[in-house]
Amino acid sequence: MIEVDHLSKTYGSTSAITDVTFSVEPGEILGFLGPNGAGKTTTMRILAGYLPATNGTAKIAGFDVHENSLAVRQRIGYLPETPPLYPEMTVEGFLHFVARIKGISAGDRANKVTAAIERCNLQDKRRVIIRKLSKGYRQRVGIAQAIVHDPPAIIMDEPTVGLDPRQIIEVRNLIKSLAGTHTIILSTHILPEVSMTCNRVAIINRGKIVATNTPENLMTQLTGGSGYEIEITGETNLAKQVLQNVAGVNLVESIPGNNLPRDNRAYLRVISQLGSEPGKDIAIALVRAGFGLHEMRRVSATLEDVFLQLTTEEKNLQTEVNSAENEGEAA
């Protein structure tokens, strides 16, 4: 439904995005996640047809956003970071106005406006002047104007920014309720937003896509599966050697903050290889080697670990993720 192919944009000598490629399948919610200044707004504006790209193409429902911008605008709903609302209009009056400029016939307008109002739970506010609404309600009006012509694709730029926690939950639930019947791309710099709302995530950093996958696969592929945190009595380096030789162990590291030996204790994190469950062998190997095993618990990486790894180490893992995906498809 949304296909972005080698898209780049430069502002003078500033490169905002470089070689951005991803796609969004029908009915899916894709989270476009990145820190401030990563290039999210630039990408959203190009997709919405408000900004020409310097290189590359973007298509929505098969139409090029630049060459067929009219056809694209009929098929998308766009919620910019600041929704374009007329504060002196009532909710209903504004939505009628938007429906008219989006080309909905006079006979169909009332039905479409009512449907958008109901979808966004604005029934109680339909005759209220927009200026008097809370930020959460205004955001719902922003979403209602984006969906009033019932577009197959919706583009949202930071849809929950500036809302209070309750409003955030309401807006996220509203977005989730739109999936399936709509294809959605939403940009965000907030990690929990993608794990709570999105089926897939594309992570952008300094204008480049560094990973694309489901939140779960991203965590698994980039960390090699689950891991264990272990507390033992014994010498740390020796324990690391023993653990490194256990089948299915990928990586052994000291747990930061616990490096000072107390009563000769060592605190270690073991990351297992993808698909392996070396817990039992780890326990046996440690006890056989004479270590006292005080605690061993399973841990899994969080999306936050992955995000930090991708956006702070500047390590481009797209190739790794792609090859892992290809292996998965081949299997």
Ligand SMILES: Nc1ncnc2c1ncn2[C@@H]1O[C@H](COP(=O)(O)OP(=O)(O)OP(=O)(O)O)[C@@H](O)[C@H]1O
């Ligand atoms: N009109 C412009 N002129 C020059 N540089 C720009 C312009 N708009 C954006 N940039 C630069 O392009 C880069 C990407 O900006 P963009 O707004 O797309 O990022 P973002 O991920 O949306 O960030 P934020 O979350 O802070 O809005 C930044 O370095 C920004 O300073």
